[in-house]
Amino acid sequence: MSGNKAVAYMGPGKVEVRTTEYPTFVLKDGPGVNPANVGRKTPHGVILKSVATNICGSDQHMVRGRTTAPEGLVLGHEITGEVVETGPDVEFIKVGDLCSVPFNISCGRCRNCKEGKTGICLNVNPDRPGSAYGYVDMGGWVGGQAEYVMVPYADWNLLRFPDKDRAMAKILDLAMLSDIFPTGYHGCVTAGVTTGSTVYVAGAGPVGLAAATSAFLLGAAVVIVGDLNEQRLAQARSFGCETIDVSKGDPKDQIEQLLGEPEVDCGVDAVGFEARGHGGDSAREAPATVLNSLMDIVRAGGALGIPGLYVTGDPGAVDDAAKVGSLSIRLGLGWAKSHAFYTGQCPVMRYNRALMMAILNDRVSIAKNVNATPIPIDQAPQGYQEFDEGAARKYVLDPHGMISG
Known part of the structure; x- marks a missing residue:
């Protein structure tokens, strides 16, 4: 041919x-x-x-x-x-x-x-x-x-x-x-999702929705999906997820309203390096936002599954450090809470x-x-x-x- x-x-x-x-x-x-x-x-x-x-x-x-x-x-x-x-x-x-x-x-x-x-x-x-x-x-x-x-x-x-x-x-x-299905599933497996888990998935794009689907398949009790896009949040709700609009404030406060406590067992980053801020900063790109947020809301001893893409070269990044994949993450917080981080291709x-x-x-x-x-x-x-x-x-x-x- x-x-x-x-x-x-x-x-x-x-x-x-x-x-x-x-x-x-x-x-x-x-x-x-x-x-x-x-x-x-x-x-x-x-x-x-x-x-x-x-x-x-x-x-x-x-x-x-x-x-x-x-x-x-x-x-x-x-x-x-x-x-x-x-x-x-x-x-x-x-x-x-x-x-x-x-x-x-x-x-x-x-x-x-x-x-x-x-x-x-x-x-x-x-x-x-x-x-x-x-x-x-x-x-x-x-x-x-x-x-x-x-x-x-x-x-x-x-x-x-x-x-x-x-x-x-x-x-x-x-x-x-x-x-996307294995990638979302991998994010949940590496985050430790199991029977009865409470799970927060950052991002309601296809990988985030695949992760939410996977969390239910693995036995999660509650799956919460956060995003800025109401149409995508509605898609998450269509199969049983709780949702939060991160443009309206810190996910931690909204999670507390849903669960009665401000933490979840497991966190999945399905956003990656083009993340935006939360609340009043939601119009601004802030590539470390999701990682820092997950460290804040995942319980001590929990894990972060990170199937969201991070790159070593980003010519459109917000600052010189981010252009080479260097982000201001609160590693001290993750260390203090004994978090496990799982990154890379599924x-x-x-x-x-x-x-x-x-x-x-x-x-x-x-x-x-x-x-x-x-x-x-x-x-x-x-x-x-x-x-x-x-x-x-x-x-x-x-x-x-x-x-x-």
């Missing part, structure tokens, strides 16, 4: 649907590709026909111009697709298989992969541990917001759905397995099969809870714009018109 329609970042605030090269089993030079990866052969890979490929809040950081992403970078790390071609070294994955793709690329061979730390694989990014499709400084693996995408180390990376017809009937739910493979089983057996409705909304790939620029404006939706690109509803 000669062409491949894909969504590309074209500068701050601008994405375009362009025709790019059809993927092959050799990494070629292009926007964002690490020079050390150019010419890298991937006989262990497959070509996927994208069935569902989602717009993520992490993509929005790049599109807003808040990273060093180069123009022309093909976006997209949340991929679900059908195998249409296999490399010569692929043994178990077959043409026709419908699979979920973990957003973090891992080799399955290095020390970290063997320890289950697939978010920080040592072999896929020449610059640092960890990699992802279509993301700045992640090795230059081409993104999956496209009609077709190459997935390396396929026997290791791909989660094959056991029954294609059954999977297609729940494809919007299963499309969340590539990133190791998707640790959770995705179990969450797939929960979906297929009707134990969770993640697509409903995050308001998953399929759109044609040609509408990607509109989807990015609406999401950036605060739409309470999780946009799912449908490159081949295979998603019903």
Whole structure:
């Protein structure tokens, strides 16, 4: 095949649907590709026909111009697709298989992969541990917001759905397995959510709503979601969450009104480095706000799960320190309360099969809870714009018109 329609970042605030090269089993030079990866052969890979490929809040950081992403970078790390071609070294994955793709690329061979730390694989990014499709400084693996995408180390990376017809009937739910559902779940697991927990989730975007869903799945007694966006808070309330509008004041005071005490057992940061202040400061960006707030409201001995993205380079940051990822966090408070902090990429493979089983057996409705909304790939620029404006939706690109509803 000669062409491949894909969504590309074209500068701050601008994405375009362009025709790019059809993927092959050799990494070629292009926007964002690490020079050390150019010419890298991937006989262990497959070509996927994208069935569902989602717009993520992490993509929005790049599109807003808040990273060093180069123009022309093909976006997209949340991929679900059908195998249409296999490399010569692929043994178990077959043409026709419908699979979920973990957003973090891992080799399955290095020390970290063997320890289950697939978010920080040592072999896929020449610059640092960890990699992802279509993301700045992640090795230059081409993104999956496209009609077709190459997935390396396929026997290791791909989660094959056991029954294609059954999977297609729940494809919007299963499309969340590539990133936000495991990421939200990881945030809750690392925060210590268990039966009877009281949980505060900062952020009612798709990852925050996935974390809230996960908290209930893990047995939480009360899940409180905080945000500035009333539409997104209403979406959280639609499946049983309590909510607080952080523009109206300190979360601690509002939590006390809900629980009768100003602390929770567990805290999840689903906001990241573009956080805003609380109360009267809610119009001002203050990147350490959520971390400091969580240390204030999580009980002594509790934990903070931090799936929200923090970066080492932010050209649009509010000050020089934040431009290199240095934030004024109250570490002394966290130390005094013996808090545990868990950061970094979610190791998707640790959770995705179990969450797939929960979906297929009707134990969770993640697509409903995050308001998953399929759109044609040609509408990607509109989807990015609406999401950036605060739409309470999780946009799912449908490159081949295979998603019903």
